[in-house]
Amino acid sequence: MEALAGQTIPKSAPDLSNIDIIADDETEQAIMLARSYAQRRHGMWAIIDSIWTRDLADWMGERTCLEVMAGAGWLAKSLSAHGVDLVATDLDVKAKWGKRPTVHPVKALDALTAIVQHPEAEVLLVSWPPYADPIIEQVAEVWGTERPIIYIGEAKGGCTATEVFCTQLHIVEKLEIPHWPGLHDEVMIGNYMIGR
Ligand SMILES: C[S@@+](CC[C@H](N)C(=O)[O-])C[C@H]1O[C@@H](n2cnc3c(N)ncnc32)[C@H](O)[C@@H]1O
Incomplete structure (x- = not known):
């Protein structure tokens, strides 16, 4: 929480995975408040820390990355x-997604325009694309099947992206990341296979 308030990247995130959120009202309220504080107040949906992003950076190596729907x-x-050599972009929809002070330069671009404007990108990064919104399928189709997509979110049936997107993303590698109790987001790396 201190790192969020100071707009710095936490060195590591607390392990919340074993907390039983419905154990008692106090625990449930505390977790819900903390999650809302991170997501709605500070625009951090996936829990970011220096440890797992180091592993992801190692995977990316020298490749040029375009991040869409980058939030804060x-x-x-x-x-x-x-x-990592990276350009971050997001459509400015503050009213829908809450307060979102940016902590890093984020270009105000919708995801489809961002892909067209950044043909040099070798890897597409997207974290927590909106649930049940087919925009993520359109984004993946425009991106194409050749270049890899790094998707951070829940698998098929979860609270991010769409069933079609999750089905058509052919995953070749995964990284575990810290998550909020009751959620199971992870890093999934693969290529989009249309019609799979
Ligand atoms: C749940 S937030 C995730 C933010 C961030 N990626 C994270 O993990 O913390 C979803 C983000 O998608 C962005 N978004 C939604 N539709 C978009 C679109 N068509 N083009 C670009 N960004 C979009 C919203 O503005 C919001 O910042």
């Missing part, structure tokens, strides 16, 4: 600190 830019800030 937490992931971009952490990956850039690890040396």
Whole structure:
């Protein structure tokens, strides 16, 4: 929470995975408040820390990355600190997604325009694309099947992206990341296979 308030990347995130949120009202309220504080107040949906983003940066290596739907830019800030060559973009929809002070430069661009404007990008990064919104399928189709997509979110049936997107993303590698109790987001790396 201190790191969020100070707009710095936490060195590591607390392990919340074993907390039983419905154990008692106090625990449930505390977790819900903390999650709302991170997501709605500070625009950090996936829990970002220096440890797992180091592993992701190592996977990316020298490749040029385009991040769409970057929100406040937490992931971009952490990956850039690890040396990743990255452009972060997001459609400005503050009213829908709550307050969102950016912590890193984020270009105001909708995801489809961002892909067209950044043909040099070798890797597409997207974290927590909106649930049940087919925009993520359109984004993946425009991006194409050749270049990899790094998707951070829940698998098919979860609270991010769409069933079609999750089905058509052919995953070749996964990274575990810290998550909020009751959620199971992870890093999934693969290529989009249309009609799969
Ligand atoms: C749940 S937030 C995730 C933010 C960030 N990626 C994270 O993990 O913390 C979803 C983000 O998608 C963005 N978004 C939604 N539709 C978009 C579109 N068509 N083009 C670009 N960004 C979009 C919203 O503005 C919001 O910042």
